[in-house]
Amino acid sequence: MLSDIAQWVLPLVLSIIFCFSLCKKIKIFDCFVRGAVKGLKTLYGIFPTVVALVIAVTMLRESGATELIASLFSPVASALGIPEEIIPVAMLTPVSGGGSMSLFRDTLEVYGPDSFIGQVASVLMGSTDTTFYAVSIYFGAVSIKKTRHTLVAGLAADFTSLVLSSFFVKLFL
């Protein structure tokens, strides 16, 4: 039901913007082109950052580093009541949206979406975003290298999601 409503959001938002702008008698297409050029220029600026990060993340995944680190954390996870099977997903969510999404699909397929593990993974996926991607793209766009404590704060939020997803699933489901 709700996912049906979700299909409406994007077209509706666009139509509202265009109708409103028509009423205001804006030269819509001219504006669009001007803005699109700005967007292209921005992309040109973040291109190197994205290439570096995507390659590094692929290397981490293919070398087995994510699994190694996950196995290091499994004692901590079991102490916090987090199912061990979740750790690889949790490890990937901050670094790669696509990578964690494919692991999430695997998890759903293997354990089932309504199992405890499946539910925890779902809540985790629904409540985190790719921290590294956001940090590198946003700071890359204004070419800032001193990001200060952004990453620490972002990862603190991700860790909170990890701990609380198991907690709230136990509480509600």
Added chain:
Amino acid sequence: MMNLIFPAMVIISFASAIATGRMAELSAAVVTGGSAAVDLLLTLVAVMCFWGGVMEIAEQSGMTKGLSRLVSPLLRFIFPRLRKEKYILEAISLNVSANMLGLGNAATPLGIESMKRLQEINPDTARASDEMVVFVVMNTAAMRIIPTTVAALRGQYGSAEPMAILLPSLLTSASALAVGLTVARLGCLFKRRAGKKKC
């Protein structure tokens, strides 16, 4: 920071490839990672152009002003020092609205625009300002109200109740956002005090 993270990722990969004996996969990853990056950038080309254009329209028609007025009580609470920077708050409010609606593709270009405007008032353009830290942390947490992608996937894999996770997801992401913003704020306070002592 990226100057440390990037080499660390590569070196850790090399070390674990030695440990796991996956050197062939690692070597292939350099190539496949490159094409994955190009794939991502190709999607971004269309997204950045399209939403850059739409944002320009929304701005020219005065829609962004209305929207920022709507979200501004929340933003004023999160960014107390931007109260008078209407130009910046407009961009941020668009980014926040897109995030809440779950339009991740739209949120990124709008967020980049916000960062550029924040950079204009940044005293040290090589170093992130307090507001930038808070803004990016806000974007690293999920703000979407309805986790549509996850629900769709759950349905696809035969869940009896794809939306059952709505309430726990909302509570989890709200708490994560609160923790992230608190750490971001505390970090700013701490750094500022440390800076003052030096002077």
